[in-house]
Amino acid sequence: MELDDTYENIDRTRGDREKQENVMSEQDVQSADPVRGKCPPLVISILLGLSILLSVVILGTAIILFILWSTQLTAIENKFQQEISSIKRNGSECRHCAAGWIHFHGKCYHFSQSLLNWYEANLNCFSKRAYLIVINTALEQKFMADNIMRQPHWIGLSDLTVEGRWKWVDGTDIKATNKFWGPGEPNNKFNVGDCTQTNSDGKWNDVSCKKSNRWICERLSFPCFIN
Ligand SMILES: [Ca+2]
Ligand SMILES: [Ca+2]
Known part of the structure; x- marks a missing residue:
């Protein structure tokens, strides 16, 4: 009987130790991964804010680039139209060359x-x-x-x-x-x-x-x- 009690005590002690280790490792994981654990609302708000800011910056840059591109295109088109106009019929006279030529x-x-x-x-x-x-x-x-x-x-x-x-x-x-x-x-x-x-x-x-x-x-x- 005494020997059985001794083995039972050893098993119980081992079980308690394993439970304790499991609890400790869970705590370690939670402390290493704030997202998995408790994530403070402030962090979420900052991350969300940064995401919105980044999106605004990217969108703004794209809009500016588009405006620059269309301005350049319009300038080229205007120049081409001027050149075409200069060689179109001017009254009854046909002009083969631009002014100065x-x-x-x-x-x-x-x-x-x-x-x-x-x-x-x-x-x-x-x-x-x-x-x-x-x-x-x-x-x-x-x-x-x-x-x-x-x-x-x-x-x-x-x-x-x-x-x-x-x-x-x-x-x-x-x-x-x-x-x-x-x-x-x-x-x-x-x-x-x-x-x-x-x-x-x-x-x-x-x-x-x-x-x-x-x-x-x-x-x-x-x-x-x-x-
Ligand atoms: Ca020649
Ligand atoms: Ca000579």
Whole structure:
């Protein structure tokens, strides 16, 4: 009997210890996980507030980006409409070129009033969606010479990559075009004559690309729209 009582006491003691351990581990879990345990209303309110704030910020950013995008789109559209308007029929006169450009045989030409070096002039024409004039025919040469007011102007011909190998800026084969070099030109004077300007009579002359000159841009003309 005494031995049985002893085993019973041991079992009871073990059972009590296991219950105590289970209670302790439950307490540990609750203290480590505030959400599972008691979550104070203040924390919930802060989390909710932060969520709403974040949503407002994201929505606001999206709205601002949309407004910026539509403003930019409207500006592009307006510019396009202005350009279209400028080439539409104006009374009875059909305008192939924008203001400041002269129409000749399906092309538009802009004769600058200011001065730039050849590189800058080349870029200036690119910015106008054009290129430095490429003289394809004797007619175009005459048109150019008639409009330069006896002032030197840059044209789109250079031998910057290989000395003596002249190239048109639009890739036109130099062998396929007439040449209108002035007397004794090109002479690569002072070993710097890599870019071509016109003389006062329109004949070509190779000079330093760093020289400041007027320039001529050329681009395709627009077809006339029928209203
Ligand atoms: Ca041309
Ligand atoms: Ca020269």
